[in-house]
Amino acid sequence: MELIWLEDFVELAAVRNFSVAAAARHVTQPAFSRRIRALENWVGTELIDRSSFPVKLTKAGETFFESGRDLMREIYRLRDDCRHDASTGAEVLTVSALHTIALSIFPELQADIEKKAGPFNTRMSATDFYDCIETLSLGRCEIALCYGHHLGPPILQAGRFESRKIGIDPFLLVSSVDADGRAIFSVLDGSSAEAVPLVSYTMDCFLGKVQSDLVREMRGKAPEMYTVFENSMSEMVKRVVMQGKGIGWLPESAVEREVQEGRLAVLESGLTDVELDILAFRRAGAGAAVMEKFWSHLPNLD
Numbered sequence: 001m002e003l004i005w006l007e008d009f010v011e012l013a014a015v016r017n018f019s020v021a022a023a024a025r026h027v028t029q030p031a032f033s034r035r036i037r038a039l040e041n042w043v044g045t046e047l048i049d050r051s052s053f054p055v056k057l058t059k060a061g062e063t064f065f066e067s068g069r070d071l072m073r074e075i076y077r078l079r080d081d082c083r084h085d086a087s088t089g090a091e092v093l094t095v096s097a098l099h100t101i102a103l104s105i106f107p108e109l110q111a112d113i114e115k116k117a118g119p120f121n122t123r124m125s126a127t128d129f130y131d132c133i134e135t136l137s138l139g140r141c142e143i144a145l146c147y148g149h150h151l152g153p154p155i156l157q158a159g160r161f162e163s164r165k166i167g168i169d170p171f172l173l174v175s176s177v178d179a180d181g182r183a184i185f186s187v188l189d190g191s192s193a194e195a196v197p198l199v200s201y202t203m204d205c206f207l208g209k210v211q212s213d214l215v216r217e218m219r220g221k222a223p224e225m226y227t228v229f230e231n232s233m234s235e236m237v238k239r240v241v242m243q244g245k246g247i248g249w250l251p252e253s254a255v256e257r258e259v260q261e262g263r264l265a266v267l268e269s270g271l272t273d274v275e276l277d278i279l280a281f282r283r284a285g286a287g288a289a290v291m292e293k294f295w296s297h298l299p300n301l302d
């Protein structure tokens with residue numbers, strides 16, 4: 001049996017709806033249903049009565065739910081105890097963050113908080129958007145740091161979480177520069193109708209979804225764009241843009257130094273300035289002392 005199956009079952013038992021439970025677990029409903037079925041196969045009997053709406057637990061499901069929930073709690077308590085025993089006595093904060101936030105924003109954020117609250121150790125997992133959210137949902141981290149924007153996918157629409165807007169990171173369209181410091185590409189100067197190469201995010205990542213809508217908004221107002229490179233990480237997009245392969249959208253935090261030094265130029269896109277919200281999430285309820293201390297000193301722009 002996999003622990004993730006047990007977590008799925010506990011969520012389904014709480015909401016009694018497959019689609020709502022799947023959304024809370026941040027997986028598609030077919031994938032969620034397969035995992036519930038896998039758990040039933042492991043147990044050897046049906047745990048869910050699917051003939052009613054909302055769904056109900058079978059008698060076996062009721063029995064399994066009570067013991068299974070306690071087992072899940074014990075497993076996480078055991079994990080926390082082991083981590084505590086293995087530590088050197090220093091407080092450790094577990095954080096999951098998008099790659100750009102982990103690289104360009106969190107180090108300064110941690111330094112600012114430590115000036116006010118004292119030092120603490122951090123266990124950081126830099127990952128993609130969906131894994132970041134799932135890690136928090138499963139209790140594998142205490143704090144999740146993500147971007148938010150109305151053009152991107154929704155965040156934590158179900159479940160008991162607290163959130164805080166801790167900053168804003170403008171999303172800039174940039175180009176590399178020539179020997180005279182001028183952008184080698186432009187989208188609005190009207191001098192050329194030729195298509196412009198785009199260093200693109202993959203469509204399965206958060207920034208890729210935001211970028212896709214921006215490109216759509218620019219159609220008819222600027223030359224067409226064609227993809228010359230795809231990657232889910234902004235650091236890779238930045239490197240390829242700096243090689244002169246094309247233009248690309250990047251969070252300001254990722255390119256601030258390069259723009260100030262004149263190695264990248266910010267392009268006028270003709271769109272309203274795009275700003276990404278920097279969001280911090282935690283599970284509701286009291287947490288570890290180090291997490292509460294960190295949370296209480298976070299900026300709050302809400």
